Amino acid sequence: MWATAVGVARVRALETAREDALFRDPLARAFAEAGGLWPSSPPLPDDEGARRRRAAVSLSVVIRTKFLDDLLREASESGVRQVVLLGAGMDSRAFRMDWPEGTRLFEVDTAAPLDFKASVLRRERAVARCERITVAADLREDWPRALAAAGHDAAAPTVWIAEGLLIYLPEDAVELLLARIGAQSAAGSRMGLTLGSRGAIERFGADAAPGSAASLWVSEMPEDPVGWLAGHGWQAACHTLRERAAAYGRPVSTPPQLVERSGGLVSAIRMPVG
Numbered sequence: 632m633w634a635t636a637v638g639v640a641r642v643r644a645l646e647t648a649r650e651d652a653l654f655r656d657p658l659a660r661a662f663a664e665a666g667g668l669w670p671s672s673p674p675l676p677d678d679e680g681a682r683r684r685r686a687a688v689s690l691s692v693v694i695r696t697k698f699l700d701d702l703l704r705e706a707s708e709s710g711v712r713q714v715v716l717l718g719a720g721m722d723s724r725a726f727r728m729d730w731p732e733g734t735r736l737f738e739v740d741t742a743a744p745l746d747f748k749a750s751v752l753r754r755e756r757a758v759a760r761c762e763r764i765t766v767a768a769d770l771r772e773d774w775p776r777a778l779a780a781a782g783h784d785a786a787a788p789t790v791w792i793a794e795g796l797l798i799y800l801p802e803d804a805v806e807l808l809l810a811r812i813g814a815q816s817a818a819g820s821r822m823g824l825t826l827g828s829r830g831a832i833e834r835f836g837a838d839a840a841p842g843s844a845a846s847l848w849v850s851e852m853p854e855d856p857v858g859w860l861a862g863h864g865w866q867a868a869c870h871t872l873r874e875r876a877a878a879y880g881r882p883v884s885t886p887p888q889l890v891e892r893s894g895g896l897v898s899a900i901r902m903p904v905g
Contacts, residue, residue, distance in 0.1 A: 716792050737766055775811050788816075
């Protein structure tokens with residue numbers, strides 16, 4: 632599944648090349664090249680519907696990246712100095728964003744993507760702008776123990792990012808992940824999530840090519856994501872891709888659909904206990 636992270640890097644590289652880019656990711660092209668997706672990606676399907684779906688997925692990657700960049704900056708400004716990227720993939724925020732002194736950024740993923748990423752970073756002679764710590768752990772196993780062993784302090788606020796992750800996990804695994812995040816979150820912690828829009832699996836996964844990202848999607852957002860996260864101890868705000876895209880100057884031209892009523896871009900703050 633981690634190979635899909637290289638596809639995300641390709642989307643970020645294309646965005647970086649735009650004059651009006653919403654973010655700059657200088658390492659994205661290197662990841663895409665190393666993964667064989669640059670300068671070209673797999674041939675576009677002849678079906679116009681499939682082309683539109685691919686364009687929609689690309690737009691969602693761009694908008695969610697900008698959304699979570701902003702969330703991380705706000706968390707840093709509030710004094711949070713621990714960042715945990717769950718299922719980090721080819722995320723290069725440790726290298727491309729400015730971080731306050733004392734920031735520790737943990738990248739949690741399995742060994743294969745971390746090793747691939749390390750080889751590219753060495754070749755590019757990339758230098759992190761914060762203390763970057765990689766944690767080789769499977770999110771289906773006891774990753775909190777590995778994170779603690781790597782130096783994460785559960786008594787200090789943390790900003791957690793699960794970007795493009797939950798849609799690949801079955802419901803019980805999503806619930807366990809949220810419970811584990813909560814157990815490691817001090818008061819003042821933040822969280823940024825992307826949730827699969829309701830109906831996305833039906834619209835995108837039905838005719839997805841075997842092995843493609845959409846073919847691996849299994850989870851969509853709950854009916855009431857704000858209430859769901861409140862049950863896990865988080866005060867959340869949800870935004871739709873459409874409203875964030877418009878705010879960033881990239882309005883979506885297609886008519887809104889019913890499934891867009893619930894927002895799949897989530898920012899949350901840990902609620903005080905008691």
